[in-house]
Amino acid sequence: METPTSTLRRAAVALVAVATAGPLASGAVPSSAAEPSAAALAADPGDSGKFGRLNAQIERLDKAYGGDLAKLKDARYAAKKALDESKVLQSDLNEARDLVAQMAASQYMTGGQDPAVSIITSGNPSDSLSNVSLVSHLAQNKAAKVAQIQTLVSKQDKARQEAQQKITELQKEIKELLAQKSRIRSLVKKYKPESPSVGMGGVTPRMLKVKNTIDMEEGPFPTIGCVRSTGDPQDHGTGHACDFMVTTGGQMASGSAQSLGDRTAAYAIAHASALGIKYIIWRQRIYDLRSPGWRSMENRGGVTANHYDHVHISVF
Template identity: 85%
Template sequence: METPTSTLRRAAMALTAAVAAVPLAGGAVPSASAAPFAALASANALAADPGDSSKFSKLNAQIEKLDKAYGGDLAKLKDAQYAAKQALDKSRVLQSDLNEARGLVAQMAASQYMMNGQDPTVSIMASDNPSELLSNVTLVSHLAQNKAAKVEQIQSLVSQQDQARRQAQQKISALQKEIKDLLAEKNRIRALVKKYKPESPSVGMGGVTPRMLKVKNTLDLEMGPFPTIGCVRSTGDPQDHGTGHACDFMVTTGGQMATGSAQSLGDRTAAYAIAHASALGIKYIIWRQRIYDLRSPGWRSMENRGGVTANHYDHVHVSVF
C-alpha cells in the first residue's frame, strides 16, 4: 500500500519527466500556470555540458607546457586564462541555482497534481479524511511560503546561465587564439628564450678572467640554469680558482651525489665543454673523478679525494688557459 510520501515521490518523478518535455521552440505555453514548467524545460535543455570544462582543462595543460618552453610566466596568456576561468565558474554557479529550482518546481508540481490542481486548503476542507493530506499539504505550504520567489526566478536564471555559458565559450575561444598566436611565433620566441634564458646564481665572480667569464656565460646559456656556479676562491686547494681561471658548475646542492637528471646535466655540460674547448679556450674539465685535459685529450681516472664534492660528483669543474 502506498503512503502519502511514496505517492508524492512517484508523482514527482512522473512530472519531472513531463516538465522536461514541455516544448518551447515554436510551441505555445499551455497556460500561465505552466510558465514555471516551461522555464524549467529550458533549464533542462541547458543542463548538458557542451565540453567547456574539458576543453579548458586541456588548454591549462597546454599553458603549463608553454610556460616551461617559452621562458616562464606568460602574463598575457594567463590573463586570458583567468577570464575564461571566471566565466566558467559563473556558469557553474548559475547552473547549480537552476538545479535547485528544478527540484523545487518538481515537488510543487507533484503536490499540485495530487490535489488535481485545486488549492490545498480547499482539498483539505472537502476531504472525508483531511488528516491523510495534512503532511503533504504542510510541505506544499512551507515551499510556497519560503521558496515561491525562487520559482519566479527560473526564467531569469535560464537567461543568465545561457549568457554566462556563451561568455565562457567566447573567453575560451580567446584563450585558444592566444595559444595559437604563441605557437605561430614558436621559433622567434625560442630564440629569445635561449638568448635571455634564466641565469644561474653565481658566486666568486670578482677577479674572474674575461675568458673564464665567457666560458661561464656560454655554458650557462647552453646548458643551464645550474643550482649555482662558483668561480674565484682562495680556500682549500684553489688551483685555477685562485687566479680566476676556473669555475665549478654545480648540478646538486649540499654535497649530494648527482643522479638522474642532475647527472645527465653534468654529462651534457662536460661533453659540451669538450666539444667547444678550442673555440672557448678551455684547458681541462673534471667530472665524476675523471679529468679531460685538452693538452692530452681523453678521459683519465683520478685518485679518490675522499668525498662527493672533492671527487667532483656534484659539479663539473672547468678551467681555461
C-alpha cells in the first residue's frame, strides 16, 4: 500500500524528470499547433563538435589557400551566431521547466493532493507538460515562465533548425573550396607576395625569367639581389646571376630558412634544362649543369661568402 510519503517521493521524482528533461521530451508544452520534433529539440546532437571541426578546417584552408577566406568566415560567423542563440534559448527553457517543477512540488507539499500531482503520478512524466490542466493550474499561480514555455520551445526549434542550416551551408562552402583546390592553389601561387628585389637593371631576360619563376614557386624570399659590380661580381656583373637570400644580416640559415634554401636549390636543379640554368651554389657547394653533381667549394671565410645565407643561381 502506497503511503503519502511514498506518493510525495514518486511525485518529486516525476517532477524532477520533467524539469530536467532536455528537449528530447516528446511533449514539452501544451499547444494547439504541431509539436516540434524530438530531433529538432535535441540538446546538442553533435552541432558544437561539428562546428569545432569545421572551424579547425577553415584555419587549415586559410594557410593552404593564401590568407583570409572572407566568404567562408562569413558563413562560419552565421553558424556560430545561430548556435549561440540556440544555447541561450535552451538555457531559458531549462530555467522555465525548473520553475514549473518547483512550484508544483511546493503546492503539493503545502496543500495536499494537488490536481497537478495527480496528473503527474497517474501518467507518463514526459507527457505532463503537455497537459492543459497542469499548465492552466500553474499559470493561475502566476508562474510567468509557464506561459513562456511554448514560445521558448518554438524559438528553440527555429534556432536549432537555423543553426543546422548554417552548419550545412558552411559544409557546402568548404566542399566547394576543396573541389577547386587546384585552381585556388594556382591563384595563390600566381598572386602571392613577390620578394623585394635589388639590382634588376641590366638583368638578362633569361635570368629575369628564372628569378620570377623561382620566386613564384618557392618564394617569397627576404630579398633577391641580381646585378652588381662590387667585390667579385662574376655573373652578377653581366646580369646572368641572382642571389636568393634566405636570411638577412649575414645570419647562418637554419630551420625553415635552410629548408627554403634546400627547396630552392632542388627546384633549380630539377628545372635547369627548361630554364637555362648554368650552375647553383648553396652551403659551400656548387652544382654545375655542365658537369652535374654537388661539389664542395673552398672556404672563403664567411657565411655570405660561403653561400650559407643565400642560393646563387647563374644562367647561360
